[in-house]
Amino acid sequence: MYRKLTVVVWIAFIAVTFCARAADTYKLDPAHTSVGFAISHLIISEVSGRFNDVAGEVTLDKDALTAAKATIQVKSVDTGIAKRDDHLRTPDFFDAAQFPTITFESMKVEKDKITGKFTMHGVTKEIAMPVTVKGPIKDPWGNTRIALSAETTLNRTDYGMKSMMGVGDEVKIKITSEATKAEDKK
Secondary structure (H helix, E strand, O other), X not given: OHHHHXXXXXXXXXXXXXXXXXXXXXXXEEEEEEEEEEEEEOOOEEEEEEEOOEEXXXXXXXXXXXXXXXXXXXXXXXXXXXXXXXXXXXXXXXXXXXXXXXXXXXXXXXXXXXXXXXXXXOEEEEEEEEEEEEEEEEOOOOOEEEEEEEEEEEEHHHHOOOOEOOXXXXXXXXXXXXXXXXXXXX
């Protein structure tokens, strides 16, 4: 009887061990990550730009997104016009000296939506956005990669930025990224 019980316990242990899979952490690949934005200008057109310095990580459990966090360096704002970028870094807009980063940290992840704390210009608000995850796949260099994309719209004045004549308050944000499994070689 004791022997049968021991065998059953070992079989159960082995089954649980093989079925259980630890969550995997992926680091955002800066060369394949883009945080872009578009905002109306003089009501008739849009100005677009991006942030060139983004870092972060995401966690997948059984290939489902479970957590994400990212930090954007505000000084990396890039619209392709140096004079405009310098103005965006001033207190008229981002105030990069006082608020050097924009951050996001997830609080809840559902099938196709991520909700988290978004901090910009010293103000933190909860936002939710649809998110798509593709992969994981093995790349040609032996790394495990995933791709993520998300889009949302926010009102910049909700984050303490001044409303300005000719510049819209609603900002469209588009995020595309690849991330590499943390323990893979690079």
